[in-house]
Amino acid sequence: MKNLKRTLAMLLALSLSAAATACGGNSSSESEGRTKSQDDVSIDTADSAINAGDPDIKGQTIYYLGIYDLNPTANQDRTVALTLFEDVYGAKIETIKTTSETLFTDLANRINGGDPVDMFDYQWDSVPNGVEKGQYEYLDSYIDLSDPIWDGMKDLIEKYKYKGHYYVVPYSVSDYIAITYSRTLIEEEGLTDPYKLYQEGKWDWDAFMSSMKTFVANAEDGETRYGCAGWFGQAIVQSTGESIINYDGKKFSSNVMNEKIEKAELLEEELTRLSLFDPTWYGTYPNDGSILYYGMAPWHLGQSNVMNPDGDLFLVPFPKMPGSDKYYLCGNAAAKMLVKNSDKGDAVAAYIKCERLAATQAEYKQAAKEKALIETKTAAGKVTSYLTEEQYDFMQTWYSSEDIVPMFDFGYGMGTRMSNETYAYETRGVMNNFMDGLLQKYEGTPGTWAEMRSAWQGVVDEVVDEFNAKQ
Structure with missing residues (x-):
């Protein structure tokens, strides 16, 4: 029943967002x-x-x-x-x-x-x-x-x-996966603004986890709080800067034993163990104060602004791995x-x-900005989506920053055994399970990265061999 509700919520959110977004x-x-x-x-x-x-x-x-x-x-x-x-x-x-x-x-x-x-x-x-x-x-x-x-x-x-x-x-x-949050909520909870941490180079997994633990601990009796919700698994794994499949121009190779990837998977285990992650699918940033961070590409932001008029929403890139000098982000x-x-x-x-x-080009980028800042309205004049100039300008800096590196993994393009987004652990692709299986917890999902890796490593090796034979 839990998975059915999650699936229905996801389908509803996707249908609403598709109707509301510019594309x-x-x-x-x-x-x-x-x-x-x-x-x-x-x-x-x-x-x-x-x-x-x-x-x-x-x-x-x-x-x-x-x-x-x-x-x-x-x-x-x-x-x-x-x-x-x-x-x-x-x-x-x-x-x-x-x-x-x-x-x-x-x-x-x-x-x-x-x-x-x-x-x-x-x-x-x-x-x-x-x-x-x-x-x-x-x-x-x-x-x-x-x-x-x-x-x-x-x-x-x-x-x-x-x-x-x-x-x-x-x-x-x-569409980099970013962290959307309410500056109003951050201030009310006495937390440090993630934007400030980002500007200081301190926005990493540790700061991310610390603020969520504090937020959840601050819950009043009977209040349910989560640290985060949204598209987190892929963002966590790819923030390591490592891919599941490597390619040297001639041959593919498996990277599933990588230590950084293991650390990312252990972080997912911790999010689940501490009940910091809410697997419910939200189409916009929740406006009930129950979620601190919403991980999603910014396609939702215009509608989220409308749904959170007093939230003073802002967003930052996904946090980096501790010790890294770069923000490795998954996007399109x-x-x-x-x-x-x-x-x-x-x-x-x-x-x-x-x-x-x-x-x-500067003149075309300015025109694109002006178009992006046009409010979306119904025929009756009701505003259904808008971006603030502050939000837009900051997001544009991500695409020119030398500190931000876009990620790509050939594993997603190696057939349905590797990439297949279903809602059943046994039929999902390896990439899908490796990225967020430990968070989504579909029926049959192992409880640890070690178990999951052991279960699927053979499939990865077989697919790698299959594509190497075509080189």
């Missing part, structure tokens, strides 16, 4: 359409020369298979990248809508059936599994990685390099894949370039 939309094959004829925040592209020297793609249409429409719907503005792609390059994107359940089936059917499809979102399964299935082309011939616009991203791009080629070229990193690599057999390689590369320019 949200329905999952049907039809676009909602746009209710305004021009953008609220315009971008002057009249004198832009960003396409100088690039192949002429004017009049071309990219067929993009995705869950969400890259074109604006309802009262949305065009994104900066789409504006550049349409107004400077003279090309357009047609979205072929799919769902999270049929995403990969639809991709395979279109490739095999010869139906048009050129571009697809990078997914965890894209590399190496998707490449080995023959679903993608590499981008080496289309993108000039020596262009200065790729400075600051090259280290991450190299992490994704597979068999000597660049199938995945991230143009930005988004924003990238687009060039689909196998597409004849629009130049156009897809141009769109990727537009996304990179939007993420790095």
Whole structure:
């Protein structure tokens, strides 16, 4: 019953958040359409020369298979990248809508059936599994990685390099798992603001645990408190800077015996043993004062602000491992894949370039900020989501800080034995169990890291051998 309630709560939260966030939309094959004829925040592209020297793609249409429409719907503005792609390059994107359940089936059917499809979102399964299935082309011939616009991203791009080629070229990193908290609640509890600790380089596991223990200990008789809730397992393990699967450019190897990973798993054991972690799925930061820290990518923040008008919400990166000089964070690599057999390689590369320019050029970043700070309202004028300028500005510093390193693990892209998000311990992927099994405690989950590692280590070795045979 506990797992059923958790699952239903998760599904409800996800459906609400999808409807409320800027990237949200329905999952049907039809676009909602746009209710305004021009953008609220315009971008002057009249004198832009960003396409100088690039192949002429004017009049071309990219067929993009995705869950969400890259074109604006309802009262949305065009994104900066789409504006550049349409107004400077003279090309357009047609979205072929799919769902999270049929995403990969639809991709395979279109490739095999010869139906048009050129571009697809990078997914965890894209590399190496998707490449080995023959679903993608590499981008080496289309993108000039020596262009200065790729400075600051090259280290991450190299992490994704597979068999000597660049199938995945991230143009930005988004949705770092962050810790959202109420500054009002922190002050009421007499705790040190995590932002202050972060600024002083002291925001680590020890500070994180200490504040949660104090918060829970301060509970009055009959009051139930937890230190944290949300997406924590992956964030904890990857904050070590270690991956479950390593790749040296030629061979994969298992890293499950790593001492840092073991320390992260022991931290998860402690969170469970002390009842500091609440496994309930919350779609927004809880507004009842029962949770100190909410671990989640910032997609929730706009709605959480509305739900917590007096909370003075803020957020910080996930705490680092004690002794580390870096914050290793799990997030999403924003990238687009060039689909196998597409004849629009130049156009897809141009769109990727537009996304990179939007993420790095000052004038475009300012426009993106102005768009992000526009309140989301219902037709009746009720505010349903908003970000504060302070929140937005601080989050942007994460993407240029030398102290923050985005994490990537090939283990998520090695098939369903390794990555499969179900709600049963025996059928979940190894990566899923290793990341949060000790926190979620699905039926049959061992109580210790040593037991779990022993149970799944053989599967890891088998999968590693399988993919090494394809090198």
